[in-house]
Amino acid sequence: MRFALDVYRRLLAVQIRAQLQYPVAFALDLGGTALILIVEFGSLALILQRFEGIGGWSLVEVAFLYGMVEMAFNTMDMLFSGFDPPVFGRLVRQGQFDQLLLRPLGITLQVLGSRCETRRLGRVVQGGLIFMLAVGLVDVRWTLLKLVYLPVVFASVVSFFGGLFIIGSTITFWTVESIEAINVLTYGGHEMMTFPMTIYNDWLRRFFTFIVPAIFLNYYPALYFLDKPDPFNLPPFAPFLAPLAGGGILAAALAFWRFGIRHYASTGS
């Protein structure tokens, strides 16, 4: 296990070193991505101010949702870059996946270490700042339990989107066509989660409750953190389902991934 982590660290270092070969472009990228987030959130803030909130949630409360999702999603995007479906699809089609099979290392580890979009770090930090600001400004009692549960929710969201990435990548073993459709779940889910679930119509909400349980990752925990009432009258433990939802999706994704590798090994490229 120690060895695996060490190798992972080294593989990541390789990626980062390659990116640092162009320091100016890298700095521009890093700063640029951060700036974009400011512009995006700034626009959202201006709109929310003009419309005086959305679905009964104030700007600060939306910032809470927004910050959490941005932090988690971009952290995932950084760590799971190797599993970005179009990128992984190229890896497979170009025959580089075989190279991974020829090394005495775990496959998942190698894919994770094959790419690290460090420029996303800008968005992680900015998302974090927005989140902290919201936490500070919101008028809520912070208990120890809440503080402990916050990182759990963060990890759950990262697991959830990471799982979606892994599922998308596994699909590329079979076909690369229209893999962009997976963006509906990843980027679509991400955008959807930055707003309170009350604004979406019934079947959209049911989809993100029962089929892809995104509602338990951000919205329900937020209801708990912000002491807001539950408009859908779910059982009181609903806000604490986040780790189950996130972990469950990740576990299912990894099982599917292993199945995909077995399929690849019996049919070749």
Add this chain to the structure above:
Amino acid sequence: MSRIIVVSNLQKHFRVFKHRRGMGGAFRNLFSRQYKVVRAVDGVSFQIRPGELVGYLGPNGAGKSTTLKMLTGLLVPSGGELWVNDRVPWRERQAHVATIGAVFGQRTTLWWDLPVIESLDLLQYIYKIPPHRFRRNMAEFRKMLELDPFLDTPVRSLSLGQRMRADLCAALLHDPILLFLDEPTIGLDVVAKERIRQFIRHVNRERGTTVILTTHDLSDVEKLCERVMIIDQGRLLFDGALDTLRERFGGKRALVVDFAQEYDDVTVADAQVIERDGRRAVYQFEQEVLTASELIGRLSARYRIRDLSVREPDIEATVRRIYEERLLEG
């Protein structure tokens, strides 16, 4: 161990889906898929002893790469048995892969954006190579493969020949007992080819590394391999010494001669003129009757020659010949 590779009735079948044409076909494709079975490897058996240097030949699509993929553990067989170093490759992937080295002519095993030396350092770590062995191997390979001029160059900037040498170094760094080479000299010039061949020979003789070499280039085989296996359409056509192959199926070779002046008559004993164009003539001769050097001797005794080259029989021609003349029993 007496046998490092044991292959018994190895099979690999692929299902290739047939694409129905047109709109109606596209609809029917949704409901039921028609496929045909391609037998890439169809009952291949052989055994390899440690320290052998074996050539594995065959035309394109013969099943070479498929066999190699199964031997390296990339592909799971459809049937039969396969043991490498007392292991089933695809079942114990990581353990198996730690004992072999592989070089693929078309793709590199190194990291594209990194200088060669950094890739090698990373490999040292991944294969857990003890520092003194790493240093010793590096010293030896650097000298033999002349790596120093481009050790600090990123892999993406290397020429094909340089990349091949770097890949060879990478494949042997961890002292594998088995080395798989898939078209290692493809696309290289004559000098580079010879250098690679010398290195392979050295590795096999001095280190006792068993080498399996697939190639299209018969000169690779002639210069390196004592034993040759020929595969076509998934079946093993020949498995034996290179000399046997040459004796039994050598066949006709061609010599291209550019004369120093115009000659009306350029005939010579035991060889046929099959092409004639100004000062150029192409002779065909039987290996069993006349060697190339003998023919050259006869020609230069009678005519003034400016330049000449030998056209090697390629593997496709040899295999075709084996089929046509049904020289193989069973």
Add this chain to the structure above:
Amino acid sequence: MRLFWELVKLSFQRQLTYRAATLAGLATNFFFGLLRASVLIALYGARREVEGISLDGVITYTALSQATLAYLSMFWWYDVMNSVYSGDVASDLLKPMNYFVFWLAQDLGRALASLLTRGLTIMIAYAVFVGITMPQGGGQWLALGVVLALSWLVSFAWRFLVNLASFWTPNAQGVGRFAFVLSWSLSGFLMPLRFFPAWFVRLAYLTPFPYTVNAVVEVYLGVLTGPGLLRLLLGQLLWALALIGAGQLALRAGMRRLVIQGG
């Protein structure tokens, strides 16, 4: 001249062959359109109209912005960059055609095809499932046609200019990403520009971006007529010329500096 239209036709046909990608793109468009519509409906709350845009109008807006996005390829266009990095640019520059016009022709083909396969389709899907508003009267349709053409020109000139960064640095994708996503907010793609405070709108109009997506939206929804409309069209024309001019200058400088990277 014939070569120009040949290129347009080829590019048009090529775009039509990307069936699977088009379908995936359409599904994505539809989903995101509805997502944003939900957000806008929630924002409107009890209001029937905001800044001259009715609720139905703003729902139509979500379809329009998705349709225009595909048509203009506003945020994702690296064709020139890729041709520079692959080395194809060498043969492109040798063609008997102005380099800018060469790409203009190809993008025109792509844009027209996308307008049909992605733009029109999205609008029809919305019309069937959700209900949309339509421009009133021949004058509006005519204005829409003109604004569509000009917005394409502005968008192309901008994308071309951004891609020219590849003549200077091997890592122009970072520049591209930054430039494209920055234009996101300012083009009225996520929200109609009218919804923003006045100072923001003034700032936005210092850039060419409102003259792309937002221009099409406002003309379609009929919130911009008369002298305002004429000012918009003039603005589009001026920005198109400015960006084309900048592109020509940059191209000349870039060709002198061109570092062709192979493989």
